[in-house]
């Protein structure tokens with residue numbers, strides 16, 4: 001049997017020298033301390049549990065900041081996952097409990113090989129942006145899963161933060177504009193466009209790196225090499241018919257709701273392009289030239305001193321790689337082919353990109 005502590009005894013059978021009110025005061029005092037300690041313990045458990053949860057969920061979709069801290073390359077994922085967290089703790093200053101998963105208010109819809117990853121990763125430095133790191137391919141591949149599924153893919157965001165994702169294939173998928181319109185007629189759309197000839201070579205460089213031994217660029221680009229007839233149905237060339245794709249978007253969204261980023265200027269003047277994107281999104285210009293430096297070895301702008309790290313960082317090896325070499329005659333034929341398409345595109349969007 002447990003011994004009865006004399007002090008406990010004292011509490012209930014008060015000493016004749018101590019009046020009952022003094023005992024009660026002491027009891028009250030002890031209860032107050034015990035209560036405060038239990039609140040403190042509870043809060044600590046809650047805080048630590050919260051931290052662990054965000055660490056675990058962030059693993060499935062590593063944020064630029066996480067990778068910068070970890071010292072590895074930026075992610076290039078095509079795999080979607082419900083826990084697409086990205087830098088929540090960085091952006092929300094420990095306010096996770098008020099953050100919710102919402103449908104995106106802004107989308108980077110294209111173009112493939114335009115510089116979409118660089119744009120997304122640079123935008124993610126903005127505290128008012130919460131962006132999914134992977135490409136969810138909801139409107140082009142997973143639409144049947146429904147908007148609730150899509151919402152669960154999104155990172156948690158606080159009120160006032162803009163939720164966004166990038167899937168470059170949206171730009172060229174016929175069903176996508178009406179589907180996005182059905183989700184939100186106010187969504188802001190961003191397209192990074194790049195010289196369609198360079199873009200096609202970049203695309204082919206990636207394809208051949210994944211499927212070595214495929215036919216040469218030339219044999220795929222021409223229906224008939226001798227007559228010089230271009231095969232514009234070949235995906236790397238077809239994607240570059242920007243006017244054709246843009247026309248479908250403009251049937252659903254006003255021009256003012258679509259912002260075009262120059263893929264070329266994103267490389268030569270990332271801060272300038274980022275400034276315009278932040279204006280378009282109605283955000284304060286927080287990502288500025290202070291964030292970038294030009295890495296001569298890589299030949300691309302990289303992040304100078306990202307938040308949470310003292311080390312500069314560049315995009316991974318598959319971004320900004322050496323292109324396969326193409327015969328200058330073939331390049332000229334492609335330039336001639338794209339010329340009228342580019343002119344139509346400039347007229348349609350009221351903006352020139354000065355591709356040759």
Ligand SMILES: Nc1ncnc2c1ncn2[C@@H]1O[C@H](COP(=O)(O)OS(=O)(=O)O)[C@@H](OP(=O)(O)O)[C@H]1O
Pocket residue numbers: 111112113114115116117118168202203205263266267300301302315318319320321
């Ligand atoms: N800062 C920086 N660092 C590295 N690369 C940069 C950067 N800014 C733009 N780019 C260009 O981005 C091209 C890849 O485009 P995407 O990210 O849209 O490709 S993808 O569609 O997601 O596969 C990639 O194409 P390639 O040069 O052909 O590799 C780059 O030219």
